[in-house]
Amino acid sequence: xxxxxxxxxxxxxxxxxxxxxAFTEAxxxxxxxxxxxxxxxxxxxxxxxxxxxxxxxxxxxxxxDPLELRSFNSNGILYGLIAGMDAWKDAQLPTGPELAPDWDxxxxxxxxxxxxxxxxxAIYKVDALNVRRLGSTVVPQTMASGISAWLGGKLALAxxxxxxxxxxxxxxxxxxxxxxxxxxxxxxxxxxxxxxDAGPYIWGGFDGLKVCTFKHNDxxxxxxxxxxxxxxxxxxxxxxxxxxxxxxxxxxxxxxTIYAEVLGGHVNSGAQRGDGxxxxxxxxxVQRCIREAVKAAGIDAADIDAINGHLTATGKDALEVxxxxxxxxxxxxxxxxxxxxxxxIGHCLSGSGSIELVAAVLQLHEGFLFPNIxxxxxxxxxxxxxxxxxxxxQLIYKELxxxxxxxxxxxxxxxxxxxxxxx
Amino acid sequence: xxxxxxxxxxxxxKEIVKPYAKDQDALQNINEHTDFVKDLxxxxxxxxxxxxDVEEQFNIVIDNEAMEHMLNVKSAMEIIEAKLGGQ
Numbered sequence: 058x059x060x061x062x063x064x065x066x067x068x069x070x071x072x073x074x075x076x077x078x079a080f081t082e083a084x085x086x087x088x089x090x091x092x093x094x095x096x097x098x099x100x101x102x103x104x105x106x107x108x109x110x111x112x113x114x115x116x117x118x119x120x121x122d123p124l125e126l127r128s129f130n131s132n133g134i135l136y137g138l139i140a141g142m143d144a145w146k147d148a149q150l151p152t153g154p155e156l157a158p159d160w161d162x163x164x165x166x167x168x169x170x171x172x173x174x175x176x177x178x179a180i181y182k183v184d185a186l187n188v189r190r191l192g193s194t195v196v197p198q199t200m201a202s203g204i205s206a207w208l209g210g211k212l213a214l215a216x217x218x219x220x221x222x223x224x225x226x227x228x229x230x231x232x233x234x235x236x237x238x239x240x241x242x243x244x245x246x247x248x249x250x251x252x253x254d255a256g257p258y259i260w261g262g263f264d265g266l267k268v269c270t271f272k273h274n275d276x277x278x279x280x281x282x283x284x285x286x287x288x289x290x291x292x293x294x295x296x297x298x299x300x301x302x303x304x305x306x307x308x309x310x311x312x313x314t315i316y317a318e319v320l321g322g323h324v325n326s327g328a329q330r331g332d333g334x335x336x337x338x339x340x341x342x343v344q345r346c347i348r349e350a351v352k353a354a355g356i357d358a359a360d361i362d363a364i365n366g367h368l369t370a371t372g373k374d375a376l377e378v379x380x381x382x383x384x385x386x387x388x389x390x391x392x393x394x395x396x397x398x399x400x401x402i403g404h405c406l407s408g409s410g411s412i413e414l415v416a417a418v419l420q421l422h423e424g425f426l427f428p429n430i431x432x433x434x435x436x437x438x439x440x441x442x443x444x445x446x447x448x449x450x451q452l453i454y455k456e457l458x459x460x461x462x463x464x465x466x467x468x469x470x471x472x473x474x475x476x477x478x479x480x
Numbered sequence: 481x482x483x484x485x486x487x488x489x490x491x492x493x494k495e496i497v498k499p500y501a502k503d504q505d506a507l508q509n510i511n512e513h514t515d516f517v518k519d520l521x522x523x524x525x526x527x528x529x530x531x532x533d534v535e536e537q538f539n540i541v542i543d544n545e546a547m548e549h550m551l552n553v554k555s556a557m558e559i560i561e562a563k564l565g566g567q
Contacts (some may be wrong), residue, residue, distance in 0.1 A: 123499065124499050124500060127499060190532060191527050192528055192529045192532055193525040193526055193529050194529075223490075
């Protein structure tokens with residue numbers, strides 16, 4: 058079976074906007090979600106700015122009942138629930154405890170970790186010889202598959218319900234795994250997405266690795282600078298994005314709004330050989346991943362209108378652009394449009410790929426390119442590969458047909474997704 | 481505390497189980513014969529939370545064996561009274 062797969066629902070909990078209307082407005086206007094973080098400052102982090110979705114209790118109560126919110130301390134699951142349930146509702150699919158199991162719908166909802174704050178609470182209690190006082194809430198909030206399990210219960214998902222994990226490629230990978238499942242006829246609908254916890258216990262490891270910027274603590278909105286000559290490391294972020302993938306057949310039958318078609322893609326790894334390591338990409342593998350994605354999608358690389366890059370604002374941005382250029386065989390004025398959402402939201406780690414895919418789908422659906430903020434000083438090595446006009450610093454309204462989105466992660470893993478406007 | 485009457489104890493238990501009870505009618509009619517899971521429709525995983533809240537409220541420690549029996553109002557009252565009486 059080779060069923061066509063389309064996107065019929067979107068949801069997001071991003072640092073610069075929770076919910077699709079707020080997020081769409083934020084990315085069009087180039088609004089930064091990076092703020093000073095008092096907790097990071099108190100803990101003496103080098104990087105004291107971060108991106109965190111704003112989720113007041115009144116909003117939490119729309120996704121969790123008061124009992125579920127008692128002793129709830131897993132912000133990654135919360136962000137994932139908001140994005141996932143919103144995408145489901147956006148696709149006009151039913152919700153509620155009275156629903157029968159939906160055997161044709163499942164979820165592959167990724168995470169990098171789960172409930173680190175909750176786990177910390179539990180560790181303190183266990184070490185204080187108080188394991189008997191942990192109660193019932195630790196396991197569902199700290200198991201790796203927590204987010205898919207919560208979504209499964211909320212939405213009566215009765216097909217495959219699982220969580221994937223591949224560092225910063227998690228979100229792009231989840232979409233390709235869900236795509237495969239529908240394409241092969243194993244499910245009609247799959248909720249694809251990913252989430253990342255927020256907070257010092259997630260971000261500390263990156264601060265320790267010295268990969269986060271420490272130069273913008275007094276000017277948070279200017280801190281995340283993908284493709285800029287003055288980029289000095291990424292800004293840690295968090296949040297979740299979700300895409301309801303559905304067979305074209307099922308979408309047409311339901312009369313659903315179709316945001317875009319997923320043409321396919323590719324995942325691979327550089328095996329931590331050559332230039333690749335646990336933390337650095339093997340360029341041969343990156344180029345191969347992009348080429349194989351183009352091949353799998355059955356398109357011509359020359360027809361790609363825009364790239365939504367991984368582009369984290371570390372020293373590796375120019376190398377990524379070079380890899381795109383080699384893989385697609387396009388340079389200068391012939392280079393596709395290129396933008397990086399991390400300038401506005403920072404690097405949302407395991408949540409990044411899916412938040413950025415939501416942005417890419419919105420661009421196709423509405424016909425625009427969001428601006429690259431904090432890139433007024435485009436890196437000269439990048440300008441030598443791609444004509445600066447192809448790296449919009451202002452919002453552009455433009456009909457787009459094909460977008461390529463890639464994410465790369467620790468472990469030398471890569472994923473590239475090809476999206477097409479549905480006509 | 482030793483001379484706490486049944487009505488008061490049931491009222492206190494009612495407050496404790498309130499957030500966990502899915503059947504509000506059964507909660508309103510709570511009595512000695514009410515079963516936590518069958519009548520109040522408390523999720524069985526939440527029974528441990530009910531026990532922890534009882535411990536906190538009455539400042540007692542309920543051992544594993546007693547916990548296994550604490551499935552309804554009657555057994556909860558007996559366990560609480562025994563603990564309070566033994567103090």
